[in-house]
Amino acid sequence: MSQTAENKDSNGDQEAKSPTDFQFARYNVDLSLGKVHPENITCEDYEDVFGGIARGFKFLENKSVKDAYDPGASLVLNLGVLSGTDFMTGLRTYFLAYSPLKRSLSGMPSAMWSTGSGKFGTKLRHLDVDELVLTGRCAGPTLLHIHRSEEDGPTVIDFVDASDLVGLLVNDKIQRLHQQYADAHFAVIGPAGETYQTVRYAAVALSTENQLKSGDPKARYCGRGGMGSMLGSKNILAIVADTPDRRGGKQPSALKILNQEVARGEGSRRFRDAKKNNGGGGTWANYAALDPVHAMPEMNFVPTGSNKSEQLYRPNVEKGPYIVKDESCYRCGISCHKNVYDVGEDGKAGNFRAKVDYEPLNLLASNIGIFNIEQALELIEQVDNLGMDSISCGTTLSFAMEYNRRNPESPIAEGLSYGDYEKTCDIVEKIGTGQLEELGQGTLRLSEQLHAESYAMHSKGLEFPAYLPQINPGYPWATAGGHMSMRTMFLLLLERETGLDYWVDAITNKGYMTLRDDFLGACKFSGMTHEQICSALSAVTGIEMKVPELERIIKRTFLRAIQLERQVGMTDADYDMPAEVHEEYPQIELPHFNTPEFFSQLKQKVNSRLDEMIVEEGLNQVG
Amino acid sequence: MPVELVIPPRLSQFANGQRHFQLQAGTLQELLEHLCSQHPDLRVRLLGETGQLYSYFAILHNQQQFAADAAATIACRDGDQLEIMTLASGG
Numbered sequence: 259m260s261q262t263a264e265n266k267d268s269n270g271d272q273e274a275k276s277p278t279d280f281q282f283a284r285y286n287v288d289l290s291l292g293k294v295h296p297e298n299i300t301c302e303d304y305e306d307v308f309g310g311i312a313r314g315f316k317f318l319e320n321k322s323v324k325d326a327y328d329p330g331a332s333l334v335l336n337l338g339v340l341s342g343t344d345f346m347t348g349l350r351t352y353f354l355a356y357s358p359l360k361r362s363l364s365g366m367p368s369a370m371w372s373t374g375s376g377k378f379g380t381k382l383r384h385l386d387v388d389e390l391v392l393t394g395r396c397a398g399p400t401l402l403h404i405h406r407s408e409e410d411g412p413t414v415i416d417f418v419d420a421s422d423l424v425g426l427l428v429n430d431k432i433q434r435l436h437q438q439y440a441d442a443h444f445a446v447i448g449p450a451g452e453t454y455q456t457v458r459y460a461a462v463a464l465s466t467e468n469q470l471k472s473g474d475p476k477a478r479y480c481g482r483g484g485m486g487s488m489l490g491s492k493n494i495l496a497i498v499a500d501t502p503d504r505r506g507g508k509q510p511s512a513l514k515i516l517n518q519e520v521a522r523g524e525g526s527r528r529f530r531d532a533k534k535n536n537g538g539g540g541t542w543a544n545y546a547a548l549d550p551v552h553a554m555p556e557m558n559f560v561p562t563g564s565n566k567s568e569q570l571y572r573p574n575v576e577k578g579p580y581i582v583k584d585e586s587c588y589r590c591g592i593s594c595h596k597n598v599y600d601v602g603e604d605g606k607a608g609n610f611r612a613k614v615d616y617e618p619l620n621l622l623a624s625n626i627g628i629f630n631i632e633q634a635l636e637l638i639e640q641v642d643n644l645g646m647d648s649i650s651c652g653t654t655l656s657f658a659m660e661y662n663r664r665n666p667e668s669p670i671a672e673g674l675s676y677g678d679y680e681k682t683c684d685i686v687e688k689i690g691t692g693q694l695e696e697l698g699q700g701t702l703r704l705s706e707q708l709h710a711e712s713y714a715m716h717s718k719g720l721e722f723p724a725y726l727p728q729i730n731p732g733y734p735w736a737t738a739g740g741h742m743s744m745r746t747m748f749l750l751l752l753e754r755e756t757g758l759d760y761w762v763d764a765i766t767n768k769g770y771m772t773l774r775d776d777f778l779g780a781c782k783f784s785g786m787t788h789e790q791i792c793s794a795l796s797a798v799t800g801i802e803m804k805v806p807e808l809e810r811i812i813k814r815t816f817l818r819a820i821q822l823e824r825q826v827g828m829t830d831a832d833y834d835m836p837a838e839v840h841e842e843y844p845q846i847e848l849p850h851f852n853t854p855e856f857f858s859q860l861k862q863k864v865n866s867r868l869d870e871m872i873v874e875e876g877l878n879q880v881g
Numbered sequence: 882m883p884v885e886l887v888i889p890p891r892l893s894q895f896a897n898g899q900r901h902f903q904l905q906a907g908t909l910q911e912l913l914e915h916l917c918s919q920h921p922d923l924r925v926r927l928l929g930e931t932g933q934l935y936s937y938f939a940i941l942h943n944q945q946q947f948a949a950d951a952a953a954t955i956a957c958r959d960g961d962q963l964e965i966m967t968l969a970s971g972g
Contacts, residue, residue: 547937
């Protein structure tokens with residue numbers, strides 16, 4: 259993101275900013291022809307300035323895609339305005355496309371995004387790249403090498419043969435590239451992305467400083483919606499952002515204060531360890547928080563009502579023989595990564611085993627009937643290293659297990675069953691290497707084939723994350739598959755409200771506010787208030803924005819995502835949940851309210867209100 | 882001197898927008914009962930059927946962290962600082 263020359267005074271100082279004072283650098287990459295067309299585009303509005311999904315959706319709304327894997331379909335890679343800046347957690351890189359996984363009932367691919375941290379986005383910022391638009395398909399396995407033609411020269415993109423990377427696991431790819439490009443960071447796919455035809459939920463992995471220094475598999479993942487499959491469909495195995503670090507000047511004092519708040523303040527506290535100003539221990543703490551009231555998925559999202567999952571609580575794992583270390587992304591003080599190591603001979607951390615977040619632990623352990631931490635660590639690492647979304651993979655596994663439990667006479671996936679660790683490892687390997695399309699296609703398509711939709715845990719083809727759908731009727735309006743795009747998963751637990759109007763308001767006015775961090779480039783774990791984010795924007799970009807204006811941009815971005823879904827034919831019928839979600843489960847120690855009748859009324863009210871909001875914002879005239 | 886009790890930001894809407902309270906009691910459990918009698922809408926959101934603090938909260942007692950089930954045993958002294966913290970976190 260750069261400022262236009264007119265906006266700088268004679269001393270080069272910044273003046274008050276409007277969107278047209280900014281330009282962004284887009285590189286249009288025609289993979290079929292091997293040509294790159296860079297352009298500097300003057301921003302029309304704050305969506306353009308902020309980037310991420312705000313700008314990306316504007317791009318996608320002008321595209322018509324019938325097949326996500328059609329070479330003519332574009333894959334957008336971009337940054338948020340805070341990505342790669344001195345704002346702590348400003349590390350996000352976004353991938354947007356019409357998804358091979360998310361789909362309307364009428365069969366059309368739907369707009370989707372995924373994002374991750376790591377240091378790749380920072381390197382892109384140092385290369386003055388705001389956005390790549392990848393269209394076409396390379397003839398053979400290729401890596402894109404983004405670098406400067408000379409020191410301080412223009413940024414160029416070279417097409418490099420990547421045949422030597424074919425088949426390598428995620429970390430092996432990254433470590434090999436690190437040997438070759440010492441100053442670079444990387445976006446790569448694993449074997450799953452390479453076999454995109456049979457794996458619709460492959461992820462893109464972004465390298466981290468810790469990973470390059472330690473050699474351990476510590477990438478960050480853009481998991482949801484098959485963005486790794488999209489990259490694979492274009493025959494791109496890796497993108498290399500190659501430039502020495504660019505040291506910024508002295509941080510403004512306002513930014514220093516904000517960064518201290520990110521690192522030590524209340525907003526990020528739940529994600530920090532207890533030793534860091536009384537943190538809550540990270541997302542792993544959800545085990546101890548949710549399981550005692552049986553509000554945590556087990557056995558394909560049906561809690562057992564037992565204490566089987568207790569052995570996966572962090573304090574119990576820390577009893578040994580493991581050591582859990584809190585580690586961080588580049589220059590981030592939150593240290594949300596809870597990395598598990600074997601105990602070394604010296605009693606300190608030995609071999610790295612896995613980065614344990616609540617999501618992969620739950621969906622690759624409790625939710626598939628595995629309650630052994632050793633097995634869980636192996637599965638988490640296996641799924642990561644094959645380059646798959648742990649949410650989609652885990653939920654598809656649990657669906658297959660549940661199907662087999664109910665249909666022992668006609669099992670799928672080689673008779674995979676709950677708790678069968680050895681068979682699960684074998685099946686995961688087959689999915690991730692393209693040998694098991696049956697499960698690689700995801701829950702929606704598989705359940706349709708089997709006529710078993712009532713317990714297929716997804717909305718719009720995006721598998722549910724590890725929060726019970728029984729207590730979250732907001733899932734269908736999550737535009738990117740659940741908790742990260744519709745913040746309604748804890749409402750019942752914490753606020754205990756079951757009224758219809760409350761839930762309509764939660765979905766149409768509040769839940770989507772979490773999308774703010776999907777265009778600004780900051781991490782949701784920073785926990786910044788809108789006021790603090792406005793201060794950060796001022797400190798980093800000079801943009802003076804009030805909270806209501808920021809909230810309106812968030813709302814417009816959400817509505818644009820909904821409108822994009824409608825453009826591909828989504829109707830009331832698409833905003834749905836599997837029927838068994840609405841049943842009563844006495845073991846869940848929370849009120850039962852998400853009944854078929856409740857949900858039917860909710861759907862009608864939410865969609866009517868969204869209709870009005872789209873018209874109010876003038877977004878119905880697009881596309 | 883009373884004890885200072887802080888509740889999670891999200892729950893302040895059920896206590897007239899208030900997060901910080903000055904209360905007097907012998908234990909944290911008594912403190913919570915006292916708070917919930919003053920703000921009845923908080924009860925169902927903090928305490929289970931048997932009056933225990935829900936497991937998805939943690940307690941900070943003078944900056945030392947305790948699990949929810951320690952509420953009954955945490956003795957309050959004048960000037961103590963107590964905070965109820967939500968453990969459930971997405972991501």
